[in-house]
Amino acid sequence: MNKFFLLFFCMCLVGCSSSPTITTITKENKQEQTKPRDLQVVALGDSLTEGVGDEKGGYVTLIKQYLENRDDVNKVFVSNFGKRGLRSTQLADVMLNNESVIQQADLIFITIGGNDVMKVVRSHFLSLTYDLFVKEQQAFASRLDEQLQLLRHINKDAYIVLVGLYNPFSSVFPNISETDKIMHIWNEGSKEVISRYDRALFVPIADLFEGRDNVLCDDQFHPNALGYEQIAQRIYEYLQKRSEWIKGE
Template identity: 40%
Template sequence: MLRKLLIFSIVLTVISGCSSETSVNLEAKSVALKMKENPTDEFIPKTINLVGIGDSLTKGVGDEAKLGGYFGRVTEKLKQQDNIKDVKVKNFGVKGHKTTNLQKKLNDEEVIKGIKEADVIVMTIGGNDIMNVVRNNIFSLDFKPFREEQKKYKERFKSILATVRSYNASAKIVYIGLYNPFKYMLPEISEIDTIMEEWNNDSEEIILSDGNGVFVSVADIFSSTTNGKLLYKDEFHPNEVGYSLMADRIYNSLKYTELTTDSVSRKE
C-alpha cells in the first residue's frame, strides 16, 4: 500500500512538472502582429475635375456619333484609369468663339467657379480667328493680314492664360493646337500651312512657359490621308474619326502626367 502511494506521488510530481514547464513555455512565447501598411496616395483613386473652354472643337461640333467630340472621349479614357475614381466635367466650349469671345467668357461666374475647381483644363481656340482673316481677305490672301492678326492673337492668348491662372494656380492646362481645314478644300492656298505653323509655334511657346501647361499638336493628324476622311460635312470641324484621333493624342499627353495634385487631395 505504501509503495502504491509512493508511485502515485511520483507520477503526480512528474505530471505537475510537465504542466508547469508547458505553462512556462506558453507564457514565454510572444506573438508578433505585423501591421499592414496603408497604401500610398498614388494608389488611392481620385476624383478628377475636367473643364473645357474655347470654341466648337471643345463643344464637339461635327461629332455625328454624339460622344462629345474629343472632350467626351478623353473623359471616358480618364475614367478607365485605375488611379481615377471618377471624372466630373464642365464643358464651356462655344461654337464660333474667337479669342476675343473667350476673353469675355472667362468673366462669367459659372466659368470662373468651374475653373477654380478644375484639376485639368483643356482648350481649343484660334481656329475662328484665322477663319475670320480668310473671310475678310478671301480675294487677296497673302501673309500680311494673317501676321498682323497673329500679333493680336498672341497677346490675347497670353491674356487668356493669365486670367485662367488667376483663378487656378495649380491645374494642368492642355492647349490643343490648330490644324489646316483648307488643305483639301483650297489646296492652292499652301500658305495656310505656314500660317498655322507660325500660330501654333506662338501658342506652344506661351503655354509651355506656364510651367504646368501642355501643347498637343494635331496638325499632322489632319494633313494625312492615311485614316481616310477626318472632317465633318462642313469641311471645317472634325468628324467622329477625327475627334477619336485627337482624343488619343490628348489622352496620351495626360496618361503619364501626375493628375493627383495637391488640389485634388484637398478636395477629396
Template identity: 40%
Template sequence: MWRLFLTICLVTLLAACSVTIDPQTEDTVSEEQPTIKEQPTIKEEVSIMTDLAPMLDEEKSTTERFKEIISDVFHLDWSTGKEEDAQDVFYLALGDSLTRGVGDESQKYGYTIRLQHEMEKWPMIQSVELDNRGKNGRRSDQLLALLKKGHYDEELEKANLITMTLGGNDVMKIVKNHLFSMEKSMFDKELPRFIERYDKILQEIRLRNPDAPIIMIGFYNPFSIVIDEITPFEPIISEWNAEIETLSKTDVNACFVPVEDLFVSNEDMVYHVDFFHPNSAGYDRMASRLIETMENCNIEAMSNGLIGFGE
C-alpha cells in the same frame, strides 16, 4: 493549386471506373468473364467531396488573405481596381467648335467625352465630371471678354483639369474679311495680337485657379483636303501653332497638344461631311493624341498625383 488538386481527384475517380481485364497466356483462351472493379457509390463520391471541402475552403481563405495583403500594400480597392484614395475630377473644357465636338456623328462632344471616359478607367480617379463650354465660332477675344466678366469663375475655381482649343476662328476671321485680297502679311500682323490675347486668357485662368493643368490644343488647316495643293495656309497654321506651343512653356502646369498632322488628308476618313470639322474617327485620333501628350507632359506630377495613368 486547388484546381490542380481537384483535377487529380477527378482523374482518380474516373480511373476507378475503368475496366481491367485479367492477363491471359498466349496459348490459352479463358472463358472467364473479365473482372470489373466496383464503381464508387454516390454516397462515397459525396464523402470524397466532403473531405475536399475543408481544403477548398482553406485555399479560398488563402486567396482572400492574399487579396487583403495586396490591397494593403498597394492601397487598392480589389473589387473596382481603384486606389483606396481615388478622387473625383472636375474637367472644364473651353474653346471653339473643336471643343464642342461639331461633326461628331456619335454625339459624344468630340474629344472631351472620350477623354472623360478614358480617365475614368484610371486607378487614381474615382469619377470625372465634364463641363463642356465650347462654342461654335468662338475666338480668343470673345473668350477673354467672358473670363474678364467672371463668366466661368465658379467652374475655373473647382477645375482639376482644363483643356482649351483656340486659334482656328481667329484665322478664319481674316479669311472672311479679306477673302479676295488675302496676303500672308495679314496673318503675320495678327499673330502677335492673338498670342497676347491667349496669354491674357491664361492669366485670367490662373487668377482663379493657380494649379490645375491646362492642356492647350493646337488647330489644323481645314483647307488641306479642299485644295489639293500646297497653300499659304500651311506655314500660317504651323507658325500659329508654334507660338501657342511656346506660350504653353511659360506655365509649368501647361502643355501643348499638336493635332495639325492628324488632318492633312482624308484618306482615313477623319473629316465630317462638311470637310471642315473632324468626324468620330477624327475625334478618336484627337483624344488618343491628347492622352499620349498628357502622359509625356507628366500630368501626374502637374496634378500632384490626382491624374494618374494605367488601367
C-alpha cells in the same frame, strides 16, 4: 572575441526588428498614392470643344472615358463651355461668366484660334496674303497670353491643356499655298506662349489630319467621330507622359 560576437548579434536583432516597420510604412504610402480620386474637368473654346461634327460630344466625352478607366481616378465631372464660332477675343468673357466652376477645376482643356484664322479669311477674302496671317498670329499670341494670365488668376493650380490647330483650310482657300506653313506658325506661337506657364501643356494635332479626308465630317472642316477619337487619343497620350496633373504636384 565574445564581446565582438555579442555586439554583432545585437546589431542583427536591431536590423531584423526594424525591417517590418519600414515595409509597412512603404505599403501604406503606396496605398495612399494610388487611392482613386474624383476629377473636375473644364473644357473651354470653340467648336472643337463643343464637339461639332460628332453626335457623341467630340474629344471631351472621350477624354472623360479615358480618365475614368484609370485606376487612380474615381469619377470625372465635366463642365463643357465650348461654343461654335468662338474667337480668342471672346474667351475671357466665357471664363469670367463661369468663374466659380473654373475655380474648382483640376484639368482645363482649351481649343482656340481656328476662328481667328477664319476671320482673317473673311475680312480679306479678295486680298489674302501670307503677311496678313503672320500679323494676326502675333496679335492672337498676345491675347492668348492675357487669357492664360486670367485663367491662372481664377485657378492657380489646375493643369491646363492647350490643343493645337490642324489645317482643314486647303479646301476653304486653295489659292493660298502656304496654309500648312501658316498653321505651323500659329501652333509654334501658341506652344511658346503656354511654355511660360507652370502646370501647362501644348498638344499638337496637325499631323493627325494631314492628307486625311476620312477624319473630317461632311463640311470638310470639323472632325468627324474618327477625327475626335484621334484628338482624344493624342491628348491622353501626352497626359500619360506626365504625372503632375494627377498627383497635384
